[in-house]
Amino acid sequence: MIAELGLAALWLAAALAALQLVCGALATHAGEGHDLALLTRPAAILQGGLAAFSFAMLVWVFAITDLSVKLVAANSHAMKPLVFKLAGAWGNHEGSMLLWVTVMALAGVLIAAVERRLPERTMQATLAAQGFVALGFYAFLLLSSNPFERLPIPAAEGMGLNPLLQDLGLAFHPPTLYFGYVGLSVAFSFAVGALVTRQVTPEFARAMRPWVLGAWVFLTLGITAGSYWAYYELGWGGWWFWDPVENASLMPWLAATALLHSAGVLAARDALRAWTIMLGVVAFSMSMLGTFLVRSGILTSVHAFAVDPERGSFILALLAIYIGGALLLFALRAGTVSEGERFAVASREGALVVNNVMLSAVLAIVLLGTLYPLLTEAFDVRVSVGPPYFNPVGTIFVAPMLLAMAVGPLLRWRQDSLGRVNREVALVAALILAALVLVSIVGEVSLLPLIGLSLAGGLAVASLLPLGGRTLRRVPLATWGMVAAHFGIAMALFGMASDSAFTKERLAALEPGQSAEAGPWRVTLDRVEPVAGPNWTALQASLSASYKGGEPIVLTPQARSFWAPPQQTTESALATRWNGQLYAVIGQEAGRGRWQIRLWWKPFVTWIWLGGMLVALGGVLALIGRVLADLKRRSVTRRARARRDEARALVAEPAE
Amino acid sequence: MKAPMKAKHQRLTLIAIALVALIAAGLLAAWALRNQASYFYLPEQMRADPPAVGQAVRLGGMVERGSLKTLADGVTIAFMVTGKGDARVPVRFAGIVPDLFEEGSGVVAEGSLQRDGSFRADNLLAKHDENYVPRELEGMSEMQAARVAEETTVGLK
Incomplete structure (x- = not known):
């Protein structure tokens, strides 16, 4: 019954998306x-509510492990901890696509309910x-990946969720x-709305920017978290x-970064009009392409x-x-979008153009590769x-x-000369060179x-x-x-460069009581023992690791065996210091009572993810700043209008 | 100081710059990718046309049955990688082997050729779990591997 309610809501939401398309298109016309x-x-708002309801129903059937639903039987297990049961609702293809349309529909609610800055006709075109876009995803869900499909005979037990997940x-x-992506x-x-009208x-650009900023923050966080996940x-x-x-996930991020900066130019200076629209199209294309690559399985991958x-x-x-x-x-309309304001080569716009062009080039390289x-x-x-490659x-x-990123923010809009900021430029150049030599x-x-380390210092x-x-x-x-985002990039770059330059790796076959050294760490194997978890058993090594002869820390890397589905995973153990991380893994038995222990000392590796988080924080600050400024502008306009009325x-009264 | 250009010229200049950068990126990528093709070797290729000693390449093939042994230090393993026919490359690897690495299964070894003709692997990519197979060896049994080896050799010319 619950599954059917969810399915019905999904069909209704799809119908409302069609209504939204037709009304918006006719109104625009x-x-x-x-x-x-x-x-x-109203169609957009109601559609959001229905999609959210449908998604809630899916989470519900996962929470109660309703094994008559095919998706639950294929991806869940009664023995699983509750939080993973819930996460299982979107940890699979159908559920994740449902999550996608739900978030998209909720975004639609927000635009429909809040956005009033743009001309109504452009808004209608945007909503259409x-x-x-939503309709396509509804069709995809309902026709080829129905998350609520029932099994003719309920399964006796679920298949479980891949333990890696x-x-x-x-x-x-x-x-x-x-x-x-959404x-x-x-x-x-x-972008389409603006192009149509x-x-x-x-x-x-101001209406679009919060969305780009938000998307960019989520992509930054997602990439950072994904990288850390793969790491440990x-x-x-x-x-x-x-x-x-x-x-x-990197390609949409690159496009979104470029879009963010060009939208900034458009909002502040009314330049780079066609380019911003183009990037809007490219950024979404990259997220669609990302979905395609991941969901079609056309590229075999760990994930x-x-x-x-x-x-x-x-x-x-x-x-x-x-x-x-x-x-x-775009091809039909771009010619009719008139040119924006002009600017000199040495100006903030100029630096942002360099940023945009270089980001696009990197995007092209990643895409081709x-x-x-x-x-x-x-x-x-x-x-x-x-x-x-x-x-x-x-x-x-x-x-x-x-380099453009280091100098660009110092320049003024429209027209400037490098001579005005020569002291700053000289300082940064000297720093980069000094780091290079040092x-x-x-x-x-x-x-x-080497390039990474010196650029990170200068930046x-x-x-x-x-x-x-x-x-x-x-x-x-x-x-x-x-400032936070740019500093975060420098931090992350420093972490990446120092990880690849200074990592110390050590592989040893140790008997209990023996020890090995990796960089400044001395690691002793105390014992290896079996342990058990809710749905796995494991061999666990107890290691005492001491940094430069200091107080030892206990690390417990495991080799886990899951039984539903049967699979082995390696659980690494980490010892984190401000200046790096010790990474320990247990391998196989090496004969004569010895165990393989692999150790890495990775100086400043954590700065990669701290930097990534700082970049995201920068995005959040900018988002809050922009939204607050917008709210303030709105209330000022409203008050001015009230005063004028x-x-x-008062003027009109005496006439009566 | 140069005065800002006319709007129309500015747009054309920007388009030109963007196109030049993108074309440069494309050409550079194409050139680098062509070199990548020679980055993957099968045992017979490594015998017939070996890469430079010390150059980072990948060696792909099957782990020969009965060839896998652990050396006395407890961490180095040695095995033979076979392809089509009797081409075999001895591989040494000091490290923790992937969970499902075994004799008779496919493997891709990342590393470099040594002076003595053996291959020193820095990293082994084997089936990480039942859903993951190295791209180059997907869906292959020992026999098929040899056939694909032939096809790949043609393409890699």
Whole structure:
């Protein structure tokens, strides 16, 4: 009964999306004041409620482990802890797509209920575009991946959830990315709306920006969390594998970063109009492509657990319709969007153009590297594309981008000269050079980490310079956001470079009582013993690790065996200090009572994720700053209007 | 100081810059990707046309039955990787092997060729779980591996 309620709500929501599309499109066509326009916003709001209800029903059947529902039987197990039962609702293909449309519909509610800045006709077009995108996803859910499908005979017991996915961090990782993807779909709808009515204005950029910022924050968090998950859960000691699924989340992030900055130019200076629209289309294309790559299973990957060619073709068709349609619209309309304001090469706009172009180039490189194996496979050649491609080729474009990022925020809008900021530029350049020389003297560091370390140092200082000479209390929140985000990038870069430059690795076969050294750590194996959890058993090593002869810390890495479904995983153990992390893994028995213990000392590796979190925090600050400024502007306008009306009434009175 | 350009010229300049950067990125990527193709080797390729000693490459094939042994230090394993025919490459790996690594199954070893003709692996990619197979070896049994080896060799020329 519960499942049927959810399914019915989903069908109704799909119908309302169609209504939203038709009303919005007709209202846009007819112009202001069409009666149907009144229906568009309520349709969006009601659709959001129904989608949310449907999703709640799915979580409910997972909570009670209703084994007559196919999805529950395939992905859950009565023995599983409750939080993983709930997370199981979106830890699979159907559930995650339902979550996607739910978030999208709720975003629709927010636009329909709150957004009043844009001309009504543009809003109608935007909502119509949003309904159109949603409709495709409803069709996908209802026709090819119904989450509420019943089994003819209820299963006796569930199949369980892949143990690699039974992890709190992971329970919240995919939804975070989806929020990001959905935010970009909203930005896409705004871009289409603006293109249809040719209203590519600073107002449009201001309305779109919070969505891009929000999406970008979620993508940043999602990528950061995903990287940390891969780091500690997969037990390989690496934090980024250039895996297709990782690239699928990186590409929308790159596009969103570019979009964020170009929308900033459009909002502040009314320049880069067509470019911003183009990026809006590209950013959403990348999130669709990401979904396609992950959900079709076309690229085999550690993460791709749901694979189905039919679904792949469905998403590919959706991709073709939306992206092809949007690009066609862009090609037809872009010429009629008039040129924006002009600016000099040495200006903040100029630096942001460099940022945008370089980000797009990096995006192109990641995209080609991700799709290349698919392309060659069509000719029956199997190749793997990995770090030897991505790292050096990416760096060629990332390095100039980081330099522009160091200088850009110091420049003024419209027209400036590097001469005005020569002291700051000289300081940053000197820092970068000094770091370059210092690091190459101190240790043998290969080229890429060397570049990374020196740029990180220069960028860290440069990112703080915009605060110089200002009263800190009066610096706008959005500027704080920029400073935090740029500083976070420098931190993350430092962590990445220092991890690849200074990591010490040690593999040893130890008898209980023996010890091994990794960097400044001395690790002693105390014992190996079996332990049991709710749905697994494990061999657990007890290690005492002491940093430079200090008080030992106990670490307990495990080799776990799950029984539903049967699978082995490696649980690493970590000892975190401010200046790095010790990473310990237990391997197989090495004969004669010895055990394989693998140790890594990774200096400053945690800064990668701390930096990522700081970047996200910067986004949050900017978002709050922008929204507050907008609310203030609204209330000022409202008060001014009230005062004007009052004045008019006073003037009008004596005439009566 | 240069005065700002006309709006129309500015737009054209921006388009030109963006196109140049994207085309440069595309060409660079294409060039680097072509080199990537030679980054993956099968045993017979490694015998016939070996990569430079010390160059980071991947070696893919099947772990020969009966060849896997652990050396006295307890952490180094040695095994033979076979492809089509009798081409075999001895591999040494010091590390914790993937959970489902075993004789007779597929493996991709990341590492470099040594002077003595053996392959020193820094990392082994084997079936990580039942859903994961290295892309190059997906769906292959020992026999098929040999056949694909042949096809891949043609393509890699």
